[in-house]
Amino acid sequence: MELLKNRIxxxxxxxxxxxxxxxxxxxxxxxxxxxNEMGKEFKKRFSDENISxxxxxxxxxxxxxxxxxQYFSVPxxxxxxxxxxxxxxxxxxxxxxxxxxxxxxNIRVSKKYISPEDNVLIIDDFLANGKAxxxxxxIVRQAGARVAxxxxxxxxxxxxxxxxxxxxxxxxxxxxxxxxxxxxIIIFE
Amino acid sequence: MELLKNRIxxxxxxxxxxxxxxxxxxxxxxxxxxxNEMGKEFKKRFSDENISxxxxxxxxxxxxxxxxxQYFSVPxxxxxxxxxxxxxxxxxxxxxxxxxxxxxxNIRVSKKYISPEDNVLIIDDFLANGKAxxxxxxIVRQAGARVAxxxxxxxxxxxxxxxxxxxxxxxxxxxxxxxxxxxxIIIFE
Numbered sequence: 195m196e197l198l199k200n201r202i203x204x205x206x207x208x209x210x211x212x213x214x215x216x217x218x219x220x221x222x223x224x225x226x227x228x229x230n231e232m233g234k235e236f237k238k239r240f241s242d243e244n245i246s247x248x249x250x251x252x253x254x255x256x257x258x259x260x261x262x263x264q265y266f267s268v269p270x271x272x273x274x275x276x277x278x279x280x281x282x283x284x285x286x287x288x289x290x291x292x293x294x295x296x297x298x299x300n301i302r303v304s305k306k307y308i309s310p311e312d313n314v315l316i317i318d319d320f321l322a323n324g325k326a327x328x329x330x331x332x333i334v335r336q337a338g339a340r341v342a343x344x345x346x347x348x349x350x351x352x353x354x355x356x357x358x359x360x361x362x363x364x365x366x367x368x369x370x371x372x373x374x375x376x377x378x379i380i381i382f383e
Numbered sequence: 384m385e386l387l388k389n390r391i392x393x394x395x396x397x398x399x400x401x402x403x404x405x406x407x408x409x410x411x412x413x414x415x416x417x418x419n420e421m422g423k424e425f426k427k428r429f430s431d432e433n434i435s436x437x438x439x440x441x442x443x444x445x446x447x448x449x450x451x452x453q454y455f456s457v458p459x460x461x462x463x464x465x466x467x468x469x470x471x472x473x474x475x476x477x478x479x480x481x482x483x484x485x486x487x488x489n490i491r492v493s494k495k496y497i498s499p500e501d502n503v504l505i506i507d508d509f510l511a512n513g514k515a516x517x518x519x520x521x522i523v524r525q526a527g528a529r530v531a532x533x534x535x536x537x538x539x540x541x542x543x544x545x546x547x548x549x550x551x552x553x554x555x556x557x558x559x560x561x562x563x564x565x566x567x568i569i570i571f572e
Contacts, residue, residue, distance in 0.1 A: 224458060224460070226453055226457075257461075264419070270446070
């Protein structure tokens with residue numbers, strides 16, 4: 195997606211060889227116009243699928259998922275990552291390892307909000323090692339529902355996320371895939 | 384807002400005299416069509432204000448803020464509630480006490496994303512004791528910006544949030560104000 199790639203080149207801050215900060219438009223300040231273009235692009239790429247539900251994980255996935263959901267006319271469900279007193283006790287859950295935090299946490303979705311008839315599009319802002327997305331795939335499958343695919347805004351192509359998801363037989367559509375970012379220069383695939 | 388009130392009456396689960404669970408449409412599964420109607424209503428109520436930015440706090444505020452932002456054509460900024468490695472060190476912050484968790488936490492916004500020229504609409508899903516909203520007001524004022532008002536989806540009118548915000552001289556627009564919910568019956572103001 196050229197619009198997104200150009201925005202990344204213009205505004206992203208590269209730290210070291212593997213961290214790309216996009217908090218000016220994607221995960222702290224949110225450029226809703228850009229999000230709408232991303233939503234249209236997800237709809238285009240998954241136009242062959244009859245999506246019934248979009249699943250994401252808090253927090254920064256929520257914004258992307260909600261704007262995209264308008265183009266699919268479906269509800270969004272977001273997996274809870276943190277303790278939530280108001281969450282049902284009857285949940286699907288999956289353990290996710292965070293490399294940045296070097297610890298595992300559980301993501302959880304109430305059993306009420308995914309059913310076996312669902313064809314679920316998973317959406318997230320980043321794909322790096324694929325741990326969060328894999329956890330979401332597990333949750334959809336625990337529910338007996340189908341994973342239509344995973345839609346990602348920025349994929350770090352030099353990490354293992356795509357491989358991990360492909361091993362699960364999941365289709366991946368990333369709007370921008372970064373091949374490398376050595377010496378502060380972002381190269382897309 | 385009648386549509387919202389009817390939805391609350393239809394789908395909310397009341398627990399005790401003070402907890403209302405609306406995770407089937409507002410903060411776990413998200414009814415994006417309803418969110419669009421809420422966004423239009425916020426725009427109508429704040430049509431006399433020239434809003435430049437919407438501020439919310441993760442996680443469930445993000446969805447409401449993003450859909451509403453489309454009607455104001457402005458970016459959204461969400462305050463970070465949890466540790467985030469990619470957050471700038473140079474932030475505005477405010478300590479927020481959580482009654483449900485019985486502890487305090489900091490909410491933080493990078494100084495880059497609110498400037499003194501801003502006229503900020505604060506949006507959140509719930510107003511109870513007003514601690515989170517007050518923290519957001521503090522952050523806007525630390526930045527030297529103006530608080531245009533606070534837009535709330537569901538206000539618990541029997542708690543202290545409105546009073547706390549009014550003491551700060553802040554305008555509040557709530558789409559549904561619950562007066563009481565004794566014995567499982569929700570009464571709106």
